[in-house]
Amino acid sequence: MRASSCGGLGFSRRFAPPETLPAVMTTFHIAATSLHRLRRRLLAAGPGVAAEILQDAGFATGEAMFGSWSDRVSDRTGVGDSGQLDAAWFAPLMADLCTNLGWGTLAVDTLGERAILFSSPDWEEAEPGSTDHAGCYFSCGCLAAFLTAQAGAALAVLEVECRSCGGAHCRFLAGSAETLAVVYDLIAAGRTWRDAFTEHELPV
Numbered sequence: 001m002r003a004s005s006c007g008g009l010g011f012s013r014r015f016a017p018p019e020t021l022p023a024v025m026t027t028f029h030i031a032a033t034s035l036h037r038l039r040r041r042l043l044a045a046g047p048g049v050a051a052e053i054l055q056d057a058g059f060a061t062g063e064a065m066f067g068s069w070s071d072r073v074s075d076r077t078g079v080g081d082s083g084q085l086d087a088a089w090f091a092p093l094m095a096d097l098c099t100n101l102g103w104g105t106l107a108v109d110t111l112g113e114r115a116i117l118f119s120s121p122d123w124e125e126a127e128p129g130s131t132d133h134a135g136c137y138f139s140c141g142c143l144a145a146f147l148t149a150q151a152g153a154a155l156a157v158l159e160v161e162c163r164s165c166g167g168a169h170c171r172f173l174a175g176s177a178e179t180l181a182v183v184y185d186l187i188a189a190g191r192t193w194r195d196a197f198t199e200h201e202l203p204v
């Protein structure tokens with residue numbers, strides 16, 4: 001299986017969000033099938049086109065999602081600055097936000113100090129059986145921008161398993177560009193993303 005960053009291009013900074021994004025954005029719902037149609041049309045346009053365009057579009061939604069997140073953190077915990085949120089609250093609030101926004105069910109695991117793993121058995125951007133590589137490009141961009149805003153430092157996101165290409169889950173790894181470059185190279189060499197982590201770091 002290929003990771004969502006398109007084959008042959010190698011992992012690069014383009015999978016991290018841009019440094020400046022609009023501060024205020026209106027949000028509205030679109031159907032998941034709209035993303036599926038966009039992806040199909042863009043995949044037909046050539047290698048890498050769908051990933052680049054949909055990830056870039058996802059960055060903006062991730063930034064808007066961070067606004068909803070900050071409000072939610074404040075309402076639920078009384079913490080005004082989400083960057084000060086206790087780590088124990090992050091996973092349940094993030095899962096709640098994704099369910100609420102219609103993305104799907106989400107589990108969150110930290111992999112040592114190096115990465116965060118987001119796993120979903122019903123992620124809505126996926127279109128099971130539609131392709132032979134990970135294809136939730138929009139979500140990768142969205143999560144990268146969201147997590148960068150939350151962490152206050154650049155984080156990149158790589159989808160390492162996807163329901164669109166036969167996986168039981170969509171799994172997104174978030175970490176530094178350096179960490180994810182190692183994961184990307186392992187997958188490109190036909191190995192599993194899990195080989196980048198120790199047994200102690202991986203979730204049981």
Ligand SMILES: [Zn+2]
Binds near residue numbers: 123125159169
């Ligand atoms: Zn996926």
